Amino acid sequence: MPAIRNQIRELRALREMTQQDLADRVGVTRQTVIAIEQDKYSPSLETAFKVAIVLGVPLEQCFQYDPHGKR
Amino acid sequence: MATSLSYREKSLYASLAAEIVVYGPYFFLHQQNSVNKVAGMIIAIILLQTILQLAIVALTRNRMTDERDRVIELRGYRAGYLTIASLMVVGLAMLWFHAAVGHLQLENRMVGLHFLSVFFGMLVISDITKTATQLVAYRRAL
Numbered sequence: 001m002p003a004i005r006n007q008i009r010e011l012r013a014l015r016e017m018t019q020q021d022l023a024d025r026v027g028v029t030r031q032t033v034i035a036i037e038q039d040k041y042s043p044s045l046e047t048a049f050k051v052a053i054v055l056g057v058p059l060e061q062c063f064q065y066d067p068h069g070k071r
Numbered sequence: 072m073a074t075s076l077s078y079r080e081k082s083l084y085a086s087l088a089a090e091i092v093v094y095g096p097y098f099f100l101h102q103q104n105s106v107n108k109v110a111g112m113i114i115a116i117i118l119l120q121t122i123l124q125l126a127i128v129a130l131t132r133n134r135m136t137d138e139r140d141r142v143i144e145l146r147g148y149r150a151g152y153l154t155i156a157s158l159m160v161v162g163l164a165m166l167w168f169h170a171a172v173g174h175l176q177l178e179n180r181m182v183g184l185h186f187l188s189v190f191f192g193m194l195v196i197s198d199i200t201k202t203a204t205q206l207v208a209y210r211r212a213l
Contacts, residue, residue, distance in 0.1 A: 002212075028137040031077040031209075035139060040212035044138050 151201030
């Protein structure tokens with residue numbers, strides 16, 4: 001299991017938001033949103049906050065840290 | 072969920088293709104070191120890269136880059152630096168060995184061409200390593 005996991009895909013689906021919509025509003029590429037959703041990339045703190053703000057949830061509802069997960 | 076290539080990935084694939092097309096024949100097929108061939112290769116890579124990058128710019132609507140692109144770029148430069156540093160150590164060790172044993176019996180002009188080819192080869196290998204590392208990083212978890 002990765003150290004940082006996220007619920008972006010589920011939260012995005014609830015809001016009927018596409019990956020491109022989220023990417024445009026956060027200021028990253030669609031490929032980066034895909035990589036984050038697949039737990040292949042842990043975003044910077046700034047981007048993580050932007051994602052949470054765009055999805056309208058607290059940061060910890062969006063991203064979770066598992067101290068036993070692999071980096 | 073289709074993962075289409077980003078602008079940076081397309082650009083990297085084009086760079087890698089250009090490098091292989093131009094440098095491949097020189098390093099694998101050439102018979103003799105030549106200043107003209109090296110100069111021709113430099114002109115060819117500049118022209119090919121310009122044409123390919125312009126085509127990608129023209130065909131890619133979204134040319135945005137972000138923090139992930141920058142992280143991957145740095146990872147590629149680190150791999151490239153480590154490669155060139157390692158090759159330099161190996162190259163200098165071989166030079167020392169040849170000088171000590173006396174195997175390198177070349178004319179003065181040929182010594183220059185020999186080193187031009189060897190150092191250019193190191194540069195090319197490092198650059199290909201950098202580009203390949205970046206392409207792998209786009210496909211794997213960071």
